[in-house]
Amino acid sequence: MLKKERHAFIIKQINLHNKVLSADLATALNVSEDTIRRDLMELDDSRQIVKVHGGALSKSFHYPFQHTDIYAVDAKKAIARKAIGLIKSGMMVLTGGGTTVLEMMQALPQNLAVTIFTISPLVALQLADHPLVTVILIGGEFSKDSQVCVGSQVVNYLHEIKFDICFLGTNGISIADGVTDSDLNIVHLKKAMINASHRLVVMCISEKLNSVQRMNVCPLSKVDYLITDLDPDSAVLDDYREKGIQLY
Amino acid sequence: MLKKERHAFIIKQINLHNKVLSADLATALNVSEDTIRRDLMELDDSRQIVKVHGGALSKSFHYPFQHTDIYAVDAKKAIARKAIGLIKSGMMVLTGGGTTVLEMMQALPQNLAVTIFTISPLVALQLADHPLVTVILIGGEFSKDSQVCVGSQVVNYLHEIKFDICFLGTNGISIADGVTDSDLNIVHLKKAMINASHRLVVMCISEKLNSVQRMNVCPLSKVDYLITDLDPDSAVLDDYREKGIQLY
DNA sequence: TATTACTATGCGGTTTTATGCAGGATTTAC
DNA sequence: GTAAATCCTGCATAAAACCGCATAGTAATA
Known part of the structure; x- marks a missing residue:
């Protein structure tokens, strides 16, 4: 399993569920959590996802309402x-x-x-x-x-x-x-x-x-x-x- | 449930109803009230909501005071x-x-x-x-x-x-x-x-x-x-x- | 092919973060 | 004024993150 493949998989998961957990990915991809963590880091650095403690979130998930003063x-x-x-x-x-x-x-x-x-x-x-x-x-x-x-x-x-x-x-x-x-x-x-x-x-x-x-x-x-x-x-x-x- | 997810949920609730109670959030999100309290603290620190005793309030609901036109x-x-x-x-x-x-x-x-x-x-x-x-x-x-x-x-x-x-x-x-x-x-x-x-x-x-x-x-x-x-x-x-x- | 340089991964130990719980102090409600 | 709810503080624990290092793979090159 190449790094790029993992990245693609992770992006897909995030698009699907809006979030991923490091632990889940580690078992799913059969690699160590450190590797997953490093993957998430890179994807965060390239602004594709938002890394948080314990996993990562879709970018659109990141405070969707902050920009409107009054909601809706x-x-x-x-x-x-x-x-x-x-x-x-x-x-x-x-x-x-x-x-x-x-x-x-x-x-x-x-x-x-x-x-x-x-x-x-x-x-x-x-x-x-x-x-x-x-x-x-x-x-x-x-x-x-x-x-x-x-x-x-x-x-x-x-x-x-x-x-x-x-x-x-x-x-x-x-x-x-x-x-x-x-x-x-x-x-x-x-x-x-x-x-x-x-x-x-x-x-x-x-x-x-x-x-x-x-x-x-x-x-x-x-x-x-x-x-x-x-x-x-x-x-x-x-x-x-x-x-x-x-x-x- | 990641912390950010909770935060997003809380913000959404506040935008919808203008206020939330810690106790309600704790049951809704299935975490302890301490956790909710800490969440509210953080959201307050980052100026996204206003924490009050028992819960939190929407920030956008506050009247925009403009002191620009005040004379002397x-x-x-x-x-x-x-x-x-x-x-x-x-x-x-x-x-x-x-x-x-x-x-x-x-x-x-x-x-x-x-x-x-x-x-x-x-x-x-x-x-x-x-x-x-x-x-x-x-x-x-x-x-x-x-x-x-x-x-x-x-x-x-x-x-x-x-x-x-x-x-x-x-x-x-x-x-x-x-x-x-x-x-x-x-x-x-x-x-x-x-x-x-x-x-x-x-x-x-x-x-x-x-x-x-x-x-x-x-x-x-x-x-x-x-x-x-x-x-x-x-x-x-x-x-x-x-x-x-x-x-x- | 052997050598070298570099990247990727995993592992052990340490540090940080997240969370819950217990108690005592405060605040609020009636 | 009392009772209930809420908050604060400190602590315990587990999970996650971090760090350094060893090793395995990968690629380029002599």
Whole structure:
């Protein structure tokens, strides 16, 4: 077995599985681990793979997300575009926090005159230079984790007003468990927001579809619209369509 | 499972959900929590995530503060340093908006445990990564000009609480007219803030000293402390000293 | 063909890395 | 204020990597 052959084999394995272990290669190729290690070194030196302790990884595997500031921006922008279509002039809109909502506010047309209530300081700041929008920031204890206002103050406030439409990003949505989240405060909050709104729009990037978090926010029956980055006719969404949710 | 694989998995999870819990990762990846903790440490060290007690948070979720457009930064930093000396652990602090206050919050010692009420979303966000501070954001209509919450909602709220100390930046202060400002909403607000606080700290860069704005906020007799970037013994401040204001 | 020079490989011993575990200290939650 | 969760520190262990060296192969050349 020539060195070149081993190298070819290793590259093939990595392309196949995205990773290899030194020990596996040693037995598979019937050479010592030192040899494998030296092979991996060379392939790393020639930038064909990335050597790590214990084996090697495919180059594309090496931190695929580092370059985008916000993850899945494009998907979120797509969702934002669709979501904006649901807003009509004169509406009272309620929004949560989250990057998807932020994208949405950034893309809000300049000629839309609405009142936006939000629990997210970031959303408020984002709308600061929008000429026609009135922004009401709902105050309360500021959660360092989720960067929104939470707590009973917010919940009480929400009891007193009725909104036309509520936009929520979500961390988990599935057929079986509906909308779920992982933070107790946020769950309380979202429940109150949902109850305070005439219609509910849930926004979810396709990667998060059918994922379940620890705590229950609301059943799917409460969701009026589900917006994803997918084609609304996609088969992936069939189950949601059958539940009577409007897809965008 | 190679370490890098775990790292990639963790980063993906964080990008998806904006946060992860160590315990969840440990079960998901079938390693001990110690290992996860060490992983999170490393990812934090390399600035890819933000480690917090119990897990980690997405970094991209932090608001990009741009301090480029702040006027007279050095003077404001000097003021901020002095102002912080007035805050003691356990206090209920009320703050306005403004760049001086922001500088102050940025310089707040990590070991200070206080509750900070603010009308400024920027202040809240600035304090997001401060471990011991509880932040209460006072909600209301968001003023696009001044980037703080204004309106009757805020004023009403302020009627109900009494604070130990209130920090205000100002656009005008003079012997004859006291503290003045140019925006009606802000004047209402500041009056309410002053009334709600046991002591009042006014912060003013020397350039704005002895300038007068259109509307009256409060007489000098209400001002307990005046903090400028000047030497407190400076002759420029003599008139204020004679009014019984504590200078810093 | 014998000599030489160079590369590739394996082996033993040492060092480093990765991980888990035990305990005590801290922090958080109720 | 107490209980539970989380963290930190030090330690133990096994795996992996490293280092030097011996040896085997390989190739070029006299």
